[in-house]
Amino acid sequence: MMSDLLTVRNLTKSFDENGPVVDRLDFEVREHEIFAMLGPSGCGKTTCLRLISGFEDADKGEVRLDGEVLESPQTHVAPQDRGIGFVFQDYALFPHLSVLENVAFGLTDIPKHKRLVYAEEVLCRTGMGDYKDRNPSELSGGQQQRVALARAIAPKPKLVLLDEPFSNLDAMLRDSMRKEVRELLKKAGMSALLVTHDQEEALSFADRIAVMNDGKIEQIGTPEEVYYNPKTKFVAQFLGRTNLFHADAQGGSQVATKLGPMNLNCNACGRVLCSIRPEHLTLEKPTNQKPENVGTVLGREFKGHDITYHVQLGEEKYLVHTDNRVLFEPNDAVVIKPLESAVILDESD
Structure with missing residues (x-):
């Protein structure tokens, strides 16, 4: 049985007096697992992702990665020190750097003379080796996504966070990219946490799904479990x-x-x-x-x-x-x- 890589306990975050945006979340992401947080816009899923990545401080609760406390009332590890990769919704590639330089940017633990060689190896794994000298503006949306994924996995993070990564693609490309990215993550043996509002995306991409509503998790299970055996009215209606x-x-x-x-x-x-x-x-x-x-x-x-x-x-x-x-x-x-x-x-x- 796979052990837990990421452990989230009682995670809570408020931005104003209107109550918590993230409300006492409890879940785990296992080793080599693709886990999805599914819910409508405004339910708190992206805030949860930012708390795990370190871009936001939690009000309460704890985040552990491979046993190490990253977030708690007494601890806040900086994002760059968490061993977590992040693929943003808009990819966030550096426009002034080439594709190869974008991927090599975060390889600070590798000697400088080896960074470009290793970055090119990772690009080839994502099918983007032939585009290494291009600028991001010369790439299509699907190609930019592959580069963003290559940049996220190049430092060999323990966990990859994916924030609505397919939402800017057209329907046909979105479907093919989901399959390609899932295959890449599985071949690399990486754990990933996907945030999405797209039911089909979560059901087809993830090994397990947490369905969120109004800052809380209403149900966690495999795609089959949450679809065929919903626990609440919201889950039953949101999943189809x-x-x-x-x-x-x-x-x-x-x-x-x-x-x-x-x-x-x-x-x-x-x-x-x-x-x-x-x-x-x-x-x-x-x-x-x-x-x-x-x-x-x-x-x-x-x-x-x-x-x-x-x-x-x-x-x-x-x-x-x-x-x-x-x-x-x-x-x-x-x-x-x-x-x-x-x-x-x-x-x-």
């Missing part, structure tokens, strides 16, 4: 489209709903809030169902390989995501059938 409904549980793992009997992901008793993803439902033609169990197709979104249906059932509207072989038209009568268990959400706080 979902159907929410209340039901009265009788102590077992099944409840009666307008869709018929539905399995739950755990035993429950009393009034519960449930979530079920649109792809965990399907549509069928009515046979002998009661009228109250028959819905009406309000509309559909055809996407080639799949279809999303909007269905009215009683006073509720449901999203149903099917493959392209399940064909219905607006105003068709349909029955919604669950394919998987519904997930019970925590409504406390």
